[in-house]
Amino acid sequence: MAHSTTNYNLDQKFEFTAALKKSIMTVLVIGAVILAIGIITAMLGGGHDHAEGGDHGYHWYQRLFANLWINNVYFTGIAVIGVFFFAIQYAAQAGWSAGILRVMLSFGYWLPFAAVLMIVSFFIVNHDIFHWTHSDLFDPNDSHYDKIIDGKGGYFYWPLEKGSFPIFFVIRLVVFFGFWVFFFNKLRTLAYEEDIHGGTDYWRKIRTWSALFLVFFAVSSSISAWDWVMSIDTHWFSTMFGWYVFASWFVAGLSAITLVVVYLRENGYLEMVNENHVHDLGKFVFAFSIFWTYIWFSQFLLIYYANIPEESVYFIERLESDVYSPFIFVNLVLNFFLPFLVLMTRDAKRHAIFLKVVCSLIILGHWFDFFLMVQPGTLGQNGGFGLMEIGMFLLYGSAVALVVLSNLAKRPLVAKNHPMLEESYHHHI
């Protein structure tokens, strides 16, 4: 159909207003205060009860470390998913998304911060999160010798001696972040050069780099899930874990992208993005919520049905615990039933209010997913959802928002020379 030529403002920039900055800062401060209160209560409270039969007494700071680790992994995921989704658009040669590419890309700005936080906190949380870092597990003459963990030792310590410095693990940690940041820098440099010079060459180059990133990400996302999350429950393993963590990251990342797009539209930016684009984002959130549920349930059902003790212990720890069992249901309600039922209709996916509510709750819900992955294996019955959890989540969330939005404001909001921008105007579903 012959449309009249549209005159959108392609040079627009997102203005990170002082008012918005102030409200995010307020959340950050509130988060910090809640965290501080949580820490003080934990310090004063009975944080020294000794676990039965265990020789490691529980200390209040373990809970702080567990929280640190949950948020590190979770927000790293959201950041890298921004870059991943950007790369997917190019690999799939998608035209509809040309107007919102910069929103996806901007999430990658958290990656360098995430890298520093993750690497530094690994050395802080060390023994308190990762059971396999104890050297006595690998000494056959020690009373703590653990044959199973000893068998897995090479995965962490190779080529050094087991129980010494986990060089292989740390190398993977550094290399994954290194390459993610490298690919992110490459993609964004090319994207901004396209703004200046135009032409289809940049699109082709970005597509090539996107494809390379996707190959790397396919492997590294799985391995990082084993390294950073699954290795907490060192004895246990699940062959679906990589997918499971990826699915959780992906839904949370998509929800965050959708929220930012909806927010920008409501504040008068991105007028070329209409409800059809928002509808597609809503479909992604809807579809991948079901995908996450599918993965979660597949993992659960096989373990439940086979009932092999060394596998089912993972769910027994969670389902038969007063601390964690309610959150299993919170997890399923927020991440499956809510998006499934609310986003099912076409109208819900096209109206900002539904998306805002559902996406916010999904971001919270997938935090609970990671909470359930990390806390039972590290804190056991001493864990829980309290002030420290709320504070740390708010602190991290607002820090990510600050970094992402301030960097989004620094560069053009629209990929004005993207060869498929015109196509995206006419996206219609």
Place this chain on the structure above:
Amino acid sequence: MERDKNFILGVFDDEDVLLNAVTQVRNSGVKIQEVYSPFPVHGLDEVLGYKRSRLPIAAFLFGMLGTTLALTMQFYMMKFDWPMIIGGKDHAAFPAFIPVTFELTVLLAAFGMVGVFMVSSNLKPWGQVRIFDLRITDDKHVMAIDLATNAGIGEEKLAEVLKLSGATEVNKKSFE
């Protein structure tokens, strides 16, 4: 005059002309019965003013029926009709029912949707498909206007409106 029997047909060569013609014809107060085209024309539904299809609602209801049926069936069989212990689980092992429930939900939603679509768009096996013009399967778009519905306007006037809107031919077609 009886409804749904006698039609005046506007034949169009080009889908852009057709889209404008639909708006023009509807603006002149004529009610269009249906537009036939050899390929999906983007935006045609909007200009024809069609309401959104209610097929998703049918799909949802059939899906719910599938869920209910699957769960009832399994609970009845496994708990009451012939209780069996499998893998040391409870008779009514709910997680084990989910895959069957999922499959039946999808199956009934899909079959129900196909069935409802077949019936509502007259593609049912006992339905008679009326061919307005054979060329709608090749290279022509045909706008069908029921003469009875637009009795107040008159045949000559309708033909004129169609011609003005860009129809290359104006034909008449009657069905028994």
